[in-house]
Amino acid sequence: MQSFSEKNVCAAEEPQKSSEKKKSKKGEIDYAAIKDYWNEQHDKTNSAMRRLTLMTDNRKEAIRGRLKDCKGDISKIYLAIDKAMASDYLNAGHSWASYDWVMTRKYFPKVLEGNYDNTKPAASQQPQSAAAKAQDPAATARPSIGELYEQAKHQQPASQQSQDSKFRWVIQQNLEDLKKNPNNKPAKDSLTRYYEHGVLQRLGIDWKPEKITDVT
Incomplete structure (x- = not known):
């Protein structure tokens, strides 16, 4: 066939x-x-x-x-x-x-x-059907966390809480990717971007890039 x-x-x-x-x-x-x-x-x-x-x-x-x-x-x-x-x-x-x-x-x-x-x-974008x-x-497959960060940043949600919920979700996805593969470079790079923007610290997520030196 x-x-x-x-x-x-x-x-x-x-x-x-x-x-x-x-x-x-x-x-x-x-x-x-x-x-x-x-x-x-x-x-x-x-x-x-x-x-x-x-x-x-x-x-x-x-x-x-x-x-x-x-x-x-x-x-x-x-x-x-x-x-x-x-x-x-x-x-x-x-x-x-x-x-x-x-x-x-x-x-x-x-x-x-x-x-x-x-x-x-x-005007009403739909995700691919479950059957497809x-x-x-x-x-x-998911877009990189950096791409999701940019999307969430420009969507201008109604409140900071709503925005943080979106950030927390995409961060969690990348943390799960790192659990599966600690050498996942896209996930590390994306989380580093969140760290540099201060999002991880604000959300109380304990993750730091391996080679970042804190500057006081």
């Missing part, structure tokens, strides 16, 4: 902007055009995913694989990019969400089939 339905993936409805997009000459793939299109859409949508700098051999191989899955239909590559850039979920600051993730054999068909499409208007999360182990 195939890992996904070619009929569903390759017959996915395409937005007008990608249906007439760049088409490669017969037997050729314009990798530079794909990289440029990702970056163009990234800038246009202010995507949280990173821009592309290099089209490496591994990335080229992934494109060839996805084209093989879709019987050479290059428009599906552009459609996947469109869908990824339009997805609130994929642009929520997840550390794993990237061009390389979108182009993997496992997640490319899910992107095309709309697993990460917005289910409601942007059950199929997607990557959905358990």
Whole structure:
């Protein structure tokens, strides 16, 4: 049994902007055009995913694989990019969400089939459904505590107590990550950022960076 339905993936409805997009000459793939299109859409949508700098051999191989899955239909590559850039979920600051993730054999068909499409208007952002999360182990990944700190700081909650509750929650997540892996650098760096902002001290959380010298 195939890992996904070619009929569903390759017959996915395409937005007008990608249906007439760049088409490669017969037997050729314009990798530079794909990289440029990702970056163009990234800038246009202010995507949280990173821009592309290099089209490496591994990335080229992934494109060839996805084209093989879709019987050479290059428009599906552009459609996947469109869908990824339009997805609130994929642009929520997840550390794993990237061009390389979108182009993997496992997640490319899910992107095309709309697993990460917005289910409601942007005014009422919804997290990914529980059913989709059950199929997607990557959905358990969290943004760094530094990213969460910035989000919480700019949300301007109604009270200091509400803000501190958000900080306490994200701090706890990173402390749990450190329990599982004491060498988790992102968690250490994020907690250090909280320490430097005085949040840990205010909340009474006893954690200090290993190489911080207190300055009186």
